[in-house]
Amino acid sequence: MDITPILASFGTAFVTVLLGYFRTTKPEDFSVKKMLATLIIALCVGAGVALFNVPADNVLVYMGEAGLTIWIYWLVDGIYKYATGVNK
Secondary structure (H helix, E strand, O other), rough: OOOOHHHHHHHHHHHHHHHHHHHHOOHHHOOOOHHHHHHHHHHHHHHHHHOHHHHHOHHHHHHHEEEHHHHHHHHHHHHHHHHHOOOO
16 A cells, blocks of 8 residues: 555645644634544545545545544534633
């Protein structure tokens, strides 16, 4: 299995997260939950490309149609709330 798509997806997501962090004017505007969800979604897309040899945009569409992207956001939100005790 070629892991290049996984690494490329993760790298692209990481750069996107950093740009999102640096564009905000106040550090408190940065959302750790969104960052983690973005990275997990990118890893899932990369894994889908590597495992099933399907273009990345198709994998993302399949994930969206199956509701997996929102499930990932909810999962990250729940884990974050449990781990930090923050109920925002």
